[in-house]
Amino acid sequence: MSGKTRALTNAEKNQSESALGGARLHRALLAWFDVEKRPLPWRATSDPYAIWMSEVMSQQTRVETVIPYYEKFLTAYPTVRTLAEAPVEDVLGLWSGLGYYRRARMLHRTAQEVVARHDGAFPRDKAALESLPGIGPYTAGAVASIAFQEPASVVDGNVVRVFARLFNDDTDGRAPAGLAHFRKRADALVSADRPGDWNQALMELGATVCTPREPRCLLCPLATVCEARSAGTARDLPRLTKKAKPVAAAFDALVVAAPNRVLLAERKADGLFGGLLEPPLFDTAPTLLEAAQQARLAIGDSLGIVQHTLSHRKLSIATHRAVHVLDVMPPLPVSGAYVALHAVEWPLPKDTRVSTLARKILALALET
DNA sequence: AAAGCGGGGAC
DNA sequence: GTCCCAGCTTT
Numbered sequence: 084m085s086g087k088t089r090a091l092t093n094a095e096k097n098q099s100e101s102a103l104g105g106a107r108l109h110r111a112l113l114a115w116f117d118v119e120k121r122p123l124p125w126r127a128t129s130d131p132y133a134i135w136m137s138e139v140m141s142q143q144t145r146v147e148t149v150i151p152y153y154e155k156f157l158t159a160y161p162t163v164r165t166l167a168e169a170p171v172e173d174v175l176g177l178w179s180g181l182g183y184y185r186r187a188r189m190l191h192r193t194a195q196e197v198v199a200r201h202d203g204a205f206p207r208d209k210a211a212l213e214s215l216p217g218i219g220p221y222t223a224g225a226v227a228s229i230a231f232q233e234p235a236s237v238v239d240g241n242v243v244r245v246f247a248r249l250f251n252d253d254t255d256g257r258a259p260a261g262l263a264h265f266r267k268r269a270d271a272l273v274s275a276d277r278p279g280d281w282n283q284a285l286m287e288l289g290a291t292v293c294t295p296r297e298p299r300c301l302l303c304p305l306a307t308v309c310e311a312r313s314a315g316t317a318r319d320l321p322r323l324t325k326k327a328k329p330v331a332a333a334f335d336a337l338v339v340a341a342p343n344r345v346l347l348a349e350r351k352a353d354g355l356f357g358g359l360l361e362p363p364l365f366d367t368a369p370t371l372l373e374a375a376q377q378a379r380l381a382i383g384d385s386l387g388i389v390q391h392t393l394s395h396r397k398l399s400i401a402t403h404r405a406v407h408v409l410d411v412m413p414p415l416p417v418s419g420a421y422v423a424l425h426a427v428e429w430p431l432p433k434d435t436r437v438s439t440l441a442r443k444i445l446a447l448a449l450e451t
Numbered sequence: 452a453a454a455g456c457g458g459g460g461a462c
Numbered sequence: 463g464t465c466c467c468a469g470c471t472t473t
Contacts, residue, residue: 141468145460149468182457185471219470239468259452286468295466296462326466327454355456393457439458 108308109274109281115304116284119291121146124153126283131205131230132163138225139190139217143183146290152181164203167194175358175436184357184438189217209235220266229279236269237282238262241289247321248293251310256321329397334364335371336389336402338448339380341409345429345445347437348421355393360425361441362448363417364400371403378413380405387447391440398440404448 120126123146125137136156140149155177160166166174171191178187193215197205205226206212212223220238227233243256246268255261274281292299298317300306311317339346339362347360365371375382382405389400407413409426417424429449431437437445 138468143456143467143469144458145467148459180458182459183469185456186469189470217470221469225468237468240466241468283468290468294461323466357456391458393455395455395457 105272108272108305109276111304111308112284112288113274113277113280116280116287120283120287121291124150129230131226133157134230135193135205135218135222135226136190138222139186140181142186142222144181148181152178162203163194163197163205166191167198171358172436173434176434179359179434179437180439180442182439184359185353186217188352188358192216193218205230207231207233209233225282228273228282232278234273234275234278236266236273236278237286238266238269239286241286241293242269242282244295244321245285245289245293248298248311248317249305249309251314251316251320253316253320253322255324257323257326327395329392329395331397331399333399333401334366335368335385336362336364336400336444336448337371337375337380337382337415338362338402338404338445339407339409339413339415340404340429340449341407341426343429344409344426345431345449346407346409346413346415347425347427347441348417349423349425350420351422354420356438356440359436359438359441360427361437362402362444363415363421363424366418368401374416375405378407378415380407380413380415386451389440389443389447391443400440400444402444402447 125133128134137149137153140152159177160169169191171188174191175184175187178184196215197203206215207227208231209223209227212218212226213220218226224235224237227235228237243262243265246252246265247254247256250268254264256265288303288305292303300309300312300317303309306312309317311320346362348363350356350359350361352358365374371382382403385401385403387402389402391398391400412424412426415424427435431445
């Protein structure tokens with residue numbers, strides 16, 4: 084209540100200051116960025132395709148995690164055309180382990196659209212970029228500003244945190260309305276001269292100095308003008324509504340093995356782990372037993388429970404093993420979540436399209 | 452507005 | 463264990 088009133092007051096005050104304070108802010112932050120920026124691989128290119136690739140991979144994912152995937156993809160698919168022409172199965176395989184697999188499917192679709200509808204050249208403005216699959220307000224602003232020097236703003240988790248502290252603004256940074264509020268702040272402050280560097284500098288500051296738990300204010304180029312620092316509220320900002328806790332769910336996995344192969348089920352293209360391969364999961368033990376009986380598979384006791392937590396589910400997978408020649412596919416009745424069964428080489432070929440969860444299940448069943 | 456959608460690093 | 467990360471899409 085009182086917090087909201089205070090936030091609005093700050094917002095109004097800062098808008099009146101921004102015309103005067105903007106230039107100083109830009110000088111201080113950009114000078115810091117010029118010296119302190121990390122040498123990330125996508126900072127050595129101006130290719131919109133490469134910039135876009137790095138931004139999609141970076142959605143909800145730490146920069147250090149992204150780097151090896153970025154290198155792999157640029158080597159395998161150096162141009163948007165090579166990506167567009169690749170089988171989506173291969174794209175999912177290179178993406179294996181990075182998570183949020185819908186991003187890979189949309190990456191592929193967008194590459195095909197850019198080739199088919201834009202003759203292989205990315206749209207140069209934020210609005211047109213935002214109409215492509217998997218490109219929302221953040222990614223469109225990032226590509227437009229970094230690759231095309233459009234004075235478009237970006238708001239990610241870092242920018243919310245930096246602005247919330249800089250302006251001592253306790254607007255909820257996770258609610259849609261709060262995000263819109265911070266986008267207005269970002270629009271008002273984006274640099275006309277160096278929009279791409281300005282956006283990256285805000286994010287770099289959030290990632291390396293203005294960190295969530297213990298901000299390193301002594302190293303901050305904006306400490307002298309930071310309102311949360313003078314108010315002593317930096318550690319309590321930004322205000323973020325709690326996320327729902329992952330819900331527990333249990334399944335039984337069946338690993339059917341031959342000497343050099345393993346049976347994997349292909350999930351339908353959309354939804355959880357869409358398009359990936361995995362040992363078939365059954366929603367209850369009786370379902371597993373009945374399926375095994377129909378396929379004339381003798382299954383042993385559970386080898387153990389694989390625990391795997393996603394953003395919205397806390398999974399417990401009781402893992403079982405059976406042996407079959409796999410020269411002919413056993414008639415295993417699986418759930419509607421699967422569209423096909425495959426006998427896959429074991430150990431798995433490099434870049435097989437499986438989740439980290441599937442790798443955990445296979446490791447328990449076949450490497451112990 | 453809320454939920455679905457991965458995995459891992461930092462504390 | 464908790465938090466959250468260079469978010470987007472669907473309901």
